[in-house]
Amino acid sequence: xxxxxxxxxxxxxxxxxxxxxxxxxxxxxxxxxxxxxxxxxxxxxxxxxxxxxxxxxxxxxxxxxxxxxxxxxxxxxxxxxxxxxxxxxxxxxxxxxxxxxxxxxxxxxxxxxx
Amino acid sequence: xxxxxxxxxxxxxxxxxxxxxxxxxxxxxxxxxxxxxxxxxxxxxxxxxxxxxxxxxxxxxxxxxxxxxxxxxxxxxxxxxxxxxxxxxxxxxxxxxxxxxxxxxxxxxxxxxxxxxxxxxxxxxxxxxxxxxxxxxxxxxxxxxxxxxxxxxxxxxx
Numbered sequence: 001x002x003x004x005x006x007x008x009x010x011x012x013x014x015x016x017x018x019x020x021x022x023x024x025x026x027x028x029x030x031x032x033x034x035x036x037x038x039x040x041x042x043x044x045x046x047x048x049x050x051x052x053x054x055x056x057x058x059x060x061x062x063x064x065x066x067x068x069x070x071x072x073x074x075x076x077x078x079x080x081x082x083x084x085x086x087x088x089x090x091x092x093x094x095x096x097x098x099x100x101x102x103x104x105x106x107x108x109x110x111x112x113x114x
Numbered sequence: 115x116x117x118x119x120x121x122x123x124x125x126x127x128x129x130x131x132x133x134x135x136x137x138x139x140x141x142x143x144x145x146x147x148x149x150x151x152x153x154x155x156x157x158x159x160x161x162x163x164x165x166x167x168x169x170x171x172x173x174x175x176x177x178x179x180x181x182x183x184x185x186x187x188x189x190x191x192x193x194x195x196x197x198x199x200x201x202x203x204x205x206x207x208x209x210x211x212x213x214x215x216x217x218x219x220x221x222x223x224x225x226x227x228x229x230x231x232x233x234x235x236x237x238x239x240x241x242x243x244x245x246x247x248x249x250x251x252x253x254x255x256x257x258x259x260x261x262x263x264x265x266x267x268x269x270x271x272x
Contacts, residue, residue, distance in 0.1 A: 003172075003175060032174050033252035034251075035252055037151055037157050038151040041157075078256040078257065079249075079253045097246075097247070098243075
């Protein structure tokens, strides 16, 4: 399990449920590594501000991480974390490697209007 | 929103957080501003085995504890911000973040520490995570049996 204060996705069923129950979802799939931790921290920081978005993480080395790793949008990715943004269950954006606050919020603002 | 503090600390690594803890314990209204993840380069350290009193801990966990301590003592911490302007002259210092919010204090402590350097070449950002990588531990698997170029000659590169 990742050591963050975010919602942890710990099964394929939990992943499906989060997409089912939330219109706007941001999932960061990674490890507790140098490129991943800053993204988790951004997510924790803005979670209160973006109440219309569900923020969650998923351990890259878990058995169920294929739900993110096998997405077509992630096939060219060569850097952790894989961060995927879903609207109504569909991928609207995916990024690879470290992202800063501006990059994350600009994606959220562009794709998930309040 | 509170904008006046006794002390503003720029940098949320171990030095900045420690300064914040001491100031807050001395009843100073303290604001810690940090450009990246709180904990600085500690966050990026896989395992720390030489921190006095802690036998073994990963950097992220240690940074989390420091952050919680500083907050519990009363520090206000704003992370993932950009310092857009600094005015250090006069009795009241001013710090502007993200080109919009401005904070003032009687004193500013600079605890900016260090950070990794990026290549700084055109297209670096576009190919980040798609061929350009900064973390062998995280991304090494993706490049197995592929030709790679290592930029740098320090311990990490070697």
